[in-house]
Every structure is written in C-alpha cells, then in structure tokens.
Amino acid sequence: xxxxxxxxDQMISAKEIAARVEALAGEINAEFHxxxxxxxxxxxxxxxxxxxxxxxxxxxPVEVDFLEASSYGDAMxxxxxxxxxxxxxxxxxxxxxxxVEDIVDTGFTLSHVRGLLESRQPARLKTIALLDKPTRxxxxxxxxxxxxxxxxEFVVGYGIDxxxxxxxxxxxxxVRFTGE
Ligand code: 5GP
Ligand code: MG
Ligand code: MG
Numbered sequence: 479x480x481x482x483x484x485x486x487d488q489m490i491s492a493k494e495i496a497a498r499v500e501a502l503a504g505e506i507n508a509e510f511h512x513x514x515x516x517x518x519x520x521x522x523x524x525x526x527x528x529x530x531x532x533x534x535x536x537x538x539p540v541e542v543d544f545l546e547a548s549s550y551g552d553a554m555x556x557x558x559x560x561x562x563x564x565x566x567x568x569x570x571x572x573x574x575x576x577x578v579e580d581i582v583d584t585g586f587t588l589s590h591v592r593g594l595l596e597s598r599q600p601a602r603l604k605t606i607a608l609l610d611k612p613t614r615x616x617x618x619x620x621x622x623x624x625x626x627x628x629x630x631e632f633v634v635g636y637g638i639d640x641x642x643x644x645x646x647x648x649x650x651x652x653v654r655f656t657g658e
Contacts, residue, residue: 486634486644486651490626495608495636495650496531498625502606503535505623506576509604513574515539517600519566521591522546524580527637527645528608528625532578543568547587558616560590575600580638581609582624585617592619609633609650626650 510516516536520529522544533540546564575595582588588605596603607621613630628650634640635647644651 482655483657484640484653484655486647487654488649488651489628489631489633490650492636492648495625499528499531500535502623502625503532506532506604506606507535507537510538510574510576510602513538513602515541515573517541517543517568517570517573517575518578519575519595520544520578521580521587522564523645524638525578525608528580529578532606541568545591547591558584558586560587562594570595570598570600572599572601574602575604577603577605579605579607579621581611581633582607582619582621583611583614585615585619588621589617589619608636609638 516538518529518533518540520526520542529542533542543566544564545562545566548561548563577591577595579588588607592603592605605621606623608625610621610624610627611630612627631652633650633652634644635650637645639645640653
C-alpha cells in the first residue's frame, strides 16, 4: 500500500501500444516461423497484459508458461538480488523459448532469468521487453526486442503497478507525486 498522493500522466497511449505490439509480433512470427512450438514465458506479474496481447498476434503454435522473480516488492528501487519465487511448470530443454518482460531497468532481473533458462539448454532463447530504461542499466543486457525506450521515470499501467495498483490502466503513464 502507498499513502502518498499521486497523479498519472499518460506517456504511451493504448493505441500506440497496440500498434507496437502488432509490429513486434510480426518480427517474432518471422524469427520463429519454422518453430515446432514456441514457449512464451511471462515474468509475473508486470508482463501479464503484454503477454496476453502479444500471443494473440502470433500465428505460431504457442505454449504459455510463467515465472516469478522477486524484484522491487512494493518499493521503487531494485533489490539487485534476484530470487525465483515461482518457477516454470514445464521443461524447456531443446525447445524454443521467448522470455517476456515488462521493463528492463537495471538489467538484473532479465539477466538472471535469461542465465537460468539458458542453463536448461533450450534450442533457441530470445527476450522481449515492452519498456526499456537504458540510462538505468547496471548489468549489460538488452532484450532482443524492445517496445519502447523510455526515460528514467516510474511508470504504471498496462500490467505494471505502483504498490499493486494501476495495473488495469490501458495505457502507460508516469507517476507524479503531488503535495504531501
Ligand atoms: P531490473 O532488475 O531491470 O532493475 O528491474 C526490472 C523490474 O523492475 C521490472 O520487471 C519491473 O517489475 C520493475 N520496474 C522497473 N522500472 C519500473 C517502473 O518504472 N515501474 C514499475 N512499476 N516497476 C518497475
Ligand atoms: Mg517485472
Ligand atoms: Mg512490481
């Protein structure tokens, strides 16, 4: 819970997101067109809206699985130590895998999860992030596909929360604190 007052200024509209998701899906369809079955791995919870929209634009045989890694909790700073809270249900050895992340910030989360899944020897392992804050990076990693590069602002909406709120907003907005 948060007791600070804030407003949300829209940064990326629902329409802009939909157009970008469609374009990204086109590239993923091309990359994996020869794939027997693509396992799309959503990182909980922030990616749940993005993955829902993305998979509906894929015309490939797709499986969906989820993994939850600890990150911010309810704070606004990265914990830097990444723990797996919920692992995949299925095995990925010899399979094609796409990791779907909401935001790459310091890079610790995606880098850790990527390393973990790589160690399970998938046939192909790719990553996609809806948002990227390149100026915040502490670990050298870039997703294979990125929706939008954004400045160092705390954002919510389209699955992404502030203290568990605002995930249901259809757009991406930045949090602006007002008064006390
Ligand atoms: P990283 O390990 O790259 O520092 O952090 C990645 C995670 O931090 C993201 O998956 C996301 O959950 C969280 N995060 C980074 N920036 C923001 C933000 O602006 N808003 C929210 N709600 N979470 C963020
Ligand atoms: Mg996340
Ligand atoms: Mg969060």
